[in-house]
Amino acid sequence: MSEPKDELLDHAYDGIREYDNPLPKWWLGIFYISIIFALIYIPYYLFLGGPSQEDEYAAEMAAAAASAPKVDAAGEDALEKIAADAGRVGEGKALFAVNCMPCHAADAGGLVGPNLTDDHWIHGGRLTDIARVISEGVPEKGMIAWKKQLSPAQIQSLTAFVRSLRGTKPAAPKPPEGEPFGG
Ligand code: HEC
Incomplete structure (x- = not known):
C-alpha cells in the first residue's frame, strides 16, 4: 500500500x-x-x-x-428382557459391588439402605420403579441419584441385578421396609 x-x-x-x-x-x-x-x-x-x-x-x-433418555421409558417389558439377560445381570452385579455395596451391603441385605432381597419395597417393586429410584434417587433419605454418574444402560443392568436378588438369603437381612409387592 x-x-x-x-x-x-x-x-x-x-x-x-x-x-x-x-x-x-x-x-x-x-x-x-x-x-x-x-x-x-x-x-x-x-x-x-x-x-x-x-x-x-x-x-x-x-x-x-x-x-434425555429416561431409564424407565423403556417400559416394564423391555426391562423384563434385560433382567432375563445373564450378561446384563452380571454387569449389574459388578456395578453393585462398586457403587451400592457400602449402603445396601455386599449381599444386598441392607445397611443404611434397605434390604433389596425381600419382597417389600418402599418405592414399588416393578422394574420401572426400581430403575426410577436408582436413576432419580431419594436425596432426602440418602439414596443417590445415579443418573449423574451412570448411563441409562448401566442403571438398567443394575435393575436387572436387583431383580435377580429376590429370594436370595443375605447373611444379616434388614427387616422388610415398605409395602409387600406380589408381582
Ligand atoms: C449412600 C448410601 C446409598 C448408596 C451408595 C446406594 N443406596 Fe440405594 N438406597 C439408600 C437408602 C437410604 C434408600 C432408602 C430410601 C428411602 O427410604 O426412601 C435406598 C433405596 C434404594 C432402592 C429402593 C428400595 C425400596 O425399598 O424401594 C433401590 C432399588 C436402591 N436403593 C438401589 C441402589 C443401587 C442399585 C445402588 C448403587 C448404584 C444404590 N442403591 C446405592 C442408600 C444408598
Whole structure:
C-alpha cells in the first residue's frame, strides 16, 4: 500500500498546524456497522422483550431434560428382557459391588439402605420403579441419584441385578421396609 499523502489543513492555532489524516476506510466501516448493530441489538433485548440469558438458559435446560433418555421409558417389558439377560445381570452385579455395596451391603441385605432381597419395597417393586429410584434417587433419605454418574444402560443392568436378588438369603437381612409387592 502506498502511504497516503498528508495534507496540511489551512488553519493554525498558536502556531500549531494540523494534518488531515482520514481514518482508514475499513476502520470506519467497522465503526458504522457497530453503530447499526447497537441500534438493533439494544432495543431488541432491552425494550422489545428479546430473551435474556436466563430465559435462554432455562429453555436449553428444559429441552435437554426433555430429550434425555429416561431409564424407565423403556417400559416394564423391555426391562423384563434385560433382567432375563445373564450378561446384563452380571454387569449389574459388578456395578453393585462398586457403587451400592457400602449402603445396601455386599449381599444386598441392607445397611443404611434397605434390604433389596425381600419382597417389600418402599418405592414399588416393578422394574420401572426400581430403575426410577436408582436413576432419580431419594436425596432426602440418602439414596443417590445415579443418573449423574451412570448411563441409562448401566442403571438398567443394575435393575436387572436387583431383580435377580429376590429370594436370595443375605447373611444379616434388614427387616422388610415398605409395602409387600406380589408381582
Ligand atoms: C449412600 C448410601 C446409598 C448408596 C451408595 C446406594 N443406596 Fe440405594 N438406597 C439408600 C437408602 C437410604 C434408600 C432408602 C430410601 C428411602 O427410604 O426412601 C435406598 C433405596 C434404594 C432402592 C429402593 C428400595 C425400596 O425399598 O424401594 C433401590 C432399588 C436402591 N436403593 C438401589 C441402589 C443401587 C442399585 C445402588 C448403587 C448404584 C444404590 N442403591 C446405592 C442408600 C444408598
